[in-house]
Amino acid sequence: GAGVSQSPSNKVTEKGKDVELRCDPISGHTALYWYRQSLGQGLEFLIYFQGNSAPDKSGLPSDRFSAERTGGSVSTLTIQRTQQEDSAVYLCASSLDAGRRAMNGYTFGSGTRLTVV
Amino acid sequence: DAKTTQPPSMDCAEGRAANLPCNHSTISGNEYVYWYRQIHSQGPQYIIHGLKNNETNEMASLIITEDRKSSTLILPHATLRDTAVYYCIVRGGADGLTFGKGTHLIIQP
16 A cells, blocks of 8 residues: 555553554565554554564563564554553554665554553 | 664744754664654654765755764754654664654744
């Protein structure tokens, strides 16, 4: 597609429920990144994929968070047993690849605003 | 990746040049300097990047000091739509960019 697409744009869920957030990167971009941004805070890096592989998962806040990417395209970030502190905007970005050849940097989506009540 | 230091906020009059400083004194030889901005309620937007030479594109200019320990992003003719948080990032590896708190630039009419 023309840009990075994220869905849903807004999600309100009850504490304890599981949620899935979807990211559809720019066609041909092999690298995909997940960030979250809590209200009034900076961006917190969560995880990145080069192709379908996630070399480093240490940025995920807890074992309730997981992410996968299939077919080198769409990625899903899953949060199990959501807590109120998970409320944030979850941003996805893609780039041509994860190395320095990604000279124009990342293209971000508009994010999913998650509210846990 | 090297850490960066930016002022938390700056004001600039509309139509004037906005000069946003960034210190990255621990930058290493293979790390690039990137600038992004985030307008309220939107995802960050790439602006420009450089290694050691000054760079210019349709959005901005990037001036990197000879010792590469600091840089300045220049918006030549700021408009109200340039009000945003501007992030200076240095990166050499393949993992995710590390965003700091950035500079909140406010363009005054």
